[in-house]
Amino acid sequence: MGTLAQDLISAFERLTAEFSAEIASLSTEQDMRAVQARYLGKKGRATELMKALGRLPPVDRPAVGEAANRARAAIEQAVQARLGELAGADLAADLQRTLDVTLPGRGRRAGTLHPLTRVRLEIEQIFHGMGFEVRTGPWIETEWNNFDALNTPADHPARDMQDTFFVEGGFILRSHTSPVQIRTMLAGPPPVKIIAPGNVFRRDDDATHTPMFPQCEGLHVDRNVSFEDLKATLIVFVQRFFGPDTQIRLRPSFFPFTEPSAEVDASCFLCEGKQPARSTCRLCKGTGWLEIGGSGMVHPNVLKAVGYDRYDVTGFAFGMGLSRMAMLKYGVQDLRLFYENDLRFLCQFPMS
């Protein structure tokens, strides 16, 4: 190899070292690229050196060409290395930032759903899972739908069980959600498997009664629906609503529209019905049981009133007060809180 070739090769090697020294103090890519152009650009130093290539004997050319390529690669590598160094330093500096994570989040908080809405949605979901559809009906009802069709004729003492509001036009405000049963059965043949949530109205206004309150009614009519099915439906419901260890107790009772009729109690989830916790339990008042609603087998007169074949089909119905369920579920002692609409109370029920 000739001297010129050797000189060129070492010049390329120096080029790399000088470049590295020159960019060591630079802190932006732009500056480094400008320097790089002075080395490798069209008018750069590498190009200058390459002009001597023509003067080399052909045998030396490949070795010098290789040195030129090495220098190009080394320079690019030096840029990348320096950039990496810089990014690392930026990152390290950036990682020094801290803030007070205990300050509250920014922006308006989501609102809330009323506890009576929450509890209704939960109950709907449980019954939906058991194949019940949701049905609703009007508040303003006929006496026939609210009473007569439900085996509660005028002049029957059972009408006293509910003190009714009358509105103009000869209508009443429904005193229970049971007219929805009637409307649903009148609308089509069995099978019927529905729940009917909604507000009902009674002339009562004191610490434990409000003139308007939400109820949820259930109805299942088909060829072979029995009292055992009612029991099973109710136990599944209370166990999903209150917890898997909940038991039910049915007590004979009277509702004009069911026969047999039963009051439904759920075992107290607070004291679990066990002594000694039971005797001081505020929730069940020491009985171990919580009244949750009424139920029974649909009275044949009701089936007759809607034109069903009372010999062919049977059914069960149940009903519960949603305010009572919400009180039990959320540990609310005072029924009036649901209607005071105090934001400090309502704020405790986030959407779920």
Place this chain on the structure above:
Amino acid sequence: MKISLNWLRELVELPEGTELEAVAQALTEQGLEVEGSLAKGRELAGVLVAEVLDIKPHPNANKLRIVRVRAGQRQESVVCGASNLPPPGNRVCWAPPGARLPGGHTLDAREVRGVLSPGMICSEIEMGLADQADGILILPPIAESGVEVAKYLGVVDDVLEVNVTPNRPDALSHFGIARELAAHFGTRLKPADLATVAEQASGITMDVRIDDPAACPRYTASFVAGVTVAPSPVTMRLRLQGCGIRAISNLVDVTNYVLLETGHPLHAFDFDKLAGPIVVRRARAGETMTTLDGVDRVLVAEDVVITDGSGPVALAGVMGGSTSEISPSTRNVLLEAATFEPRSIRRTSRRLGLVSEASYRFERGVDANSIPFAAQRAAALLAKLGGGSVVAGMVDRYPRPALPAKVKLRTSRLQRVTGVDYPATFARDQLSRLGITCEMEADGLCATVPTFRPDLRIEEDLIEEILRMGEYGKPAHKERIRSNAATQANPEAPADRARALLASAGLHEIVSWAFVPRSALHAVSADGAQKELADGIAVQNPISSDYEVMRTTLLPGLVDALKRNLARGVSDAWLFEVGRVVRRPAKPGQVPVERAHAAGLITGRRAEWLKPGEPVDFYDLKRVVEDLLRGFGLSDAKYRVPAGVSFLHPGVSALVTASTDAELGCLGEIHPAIARRLGIEPRVFYFELAIAPLYAATASLRAEAPPRFPSVARDVSFWSDVSLSADAQRAGFLSANEPLLRDLAVLEDFRDPKYVPAGKKGMLWTMTYRAPDRTLTDAEADSAHGRVVKALAKLHVIDIR
């Protein structure tokens, strides 16, 4: 109904050791819910029956005596000031030192005018047995001395509050409850004491005629002669008081006592004041009588009356008349025991507002076949307590004898309704516990239902009776529940969607009454100017004027909730309600129209971070409404002015419509004049939308893939008239029909009077241009932007800045 446990124990055998809790549980399981119980007489302890040995004057006081008493082995001399001290040999109630009296008072020995008195001799008031008394309580010589008075009188008792459902008239008495307990425990009823002191072969009597057998299926008259009116014995008075009935006199008390015991209402007439004979008939319209309470009553033809030839002497089954009332001078008694038609009693009692123990039972149904028993029991007691004698021969008119009902029960039906394969013999055995006899038949049984159970008429009635004896409590089979999917949409789902959207938007749900005061609707409708708001459907029997008319808008309830929160110091209130309003139907006579609305209001300050925010304004409200609409898939709703809504500020409000022009509702600031009338001080922004049109306008969701080529933004800034709305400007830009224009938005609406000419505003818009198939060049974007701006300038006067 109040039931005395002591009394029950006299009527039925109970298993050894059966105490209050077991009785209460048994009744509750039988369907006669015990709602509570009251412990009686526990505060009276240590007061003894004491024999009076002798009485001496007090050395230092004229009105006091020193009484030597003996109680068992103890003898003491007690100072007593009573004027009715009985002669020696009688028994009094002595509270020795250590005895306890109601009110927590414990006796000790103390000096009375210089004489040491060990305790005192008590009156009924001091022992908590009565509210008033004439002197001390004197007991008959048969009372064993040394026994606790509380025990002797049966003061220690538990009174159960039993909730008897309206289908069970048979259970409206101690006897009826006892019968249920006998069935539950499998024990026997004790025979009743019907012994009469003396029966007079002849004496007073009076004939009875029933003119309307439908109104009065059975009427009996018993006669008791030679009685003297006096207070009842203390034991009877205590029982009546315990069951909530005021003691009056022996004759009246007996009828009440037998009523509570047997469930049969009875009426005692002063025989000598009756002209006779007794005729039971329907009243004549306009006929009058004075009832026991001294009120003159005008009767209608539907009422049933007892007459004596001179006119009505009692309003059958409801209340007696004053002319034949028992008085201190009564000597002879006609005792009525009868049944009347339930509906007539109910109507009369409702019309006159007279609900009595008697009418309550008659309207539920009284068993005609056990009348003789009740009448005999009452007559015997009258004679015993009044010192008279029963006249032989009860007059009994029974034109329509009640017969036991025959009810068939098919085993197949029993099994189908219950879901359990009960054999017919099981049904028979269960029913027989209730006194229902059955004949077995090929496909089931035929039950003979006693007349005291009018509620048992169909198969299902019998099924309940069979189940109620222990079967209700059997565990349920959860595996019976199969899940099957519902087929129809939940009708409440749109309202629930609105609830979720509004809560997400930061509002809190409230629930308010469906009825409001008329004045509230008057106020929000600007004194009725907006008729559909003012003219609510009236509740005809409201509890109070706060609930007199059905709400036509959700505004009053929200305002109410707002005011309550403001009053309690909560000044940032974002509230919503989703519920129904009721509007008058198009034509009278039609059913009123119920519509679900979503409404909300906001007031207070914006949620700024770490510092108080600016007061909320129309646009905070509009964001809420937009969120709600977007949740229903409406991104192109229109906001129309003027809104013309009575309760909204005319300049700061709009009607909201769907792109199809269907009206959805309104939003805006509450009209300042109306806010003042409603008593709200801060500025409040309110919206109300109807759910149904919102749901109907819901467009189905269609999504596109993100654009493949980048977009280019261009801005335009200009002056325009203040009156040229953003919507109008947008429409102007869009009128270019520029295919490359993909989006446009207002960046600024600038109105600072320091820089903006009067009547003008500075607008800054930004447009997004994009082609679906290539990257736009700057030149393409510029020319498209030029076309868009020109389109606006062609329609409106604008001054490009």
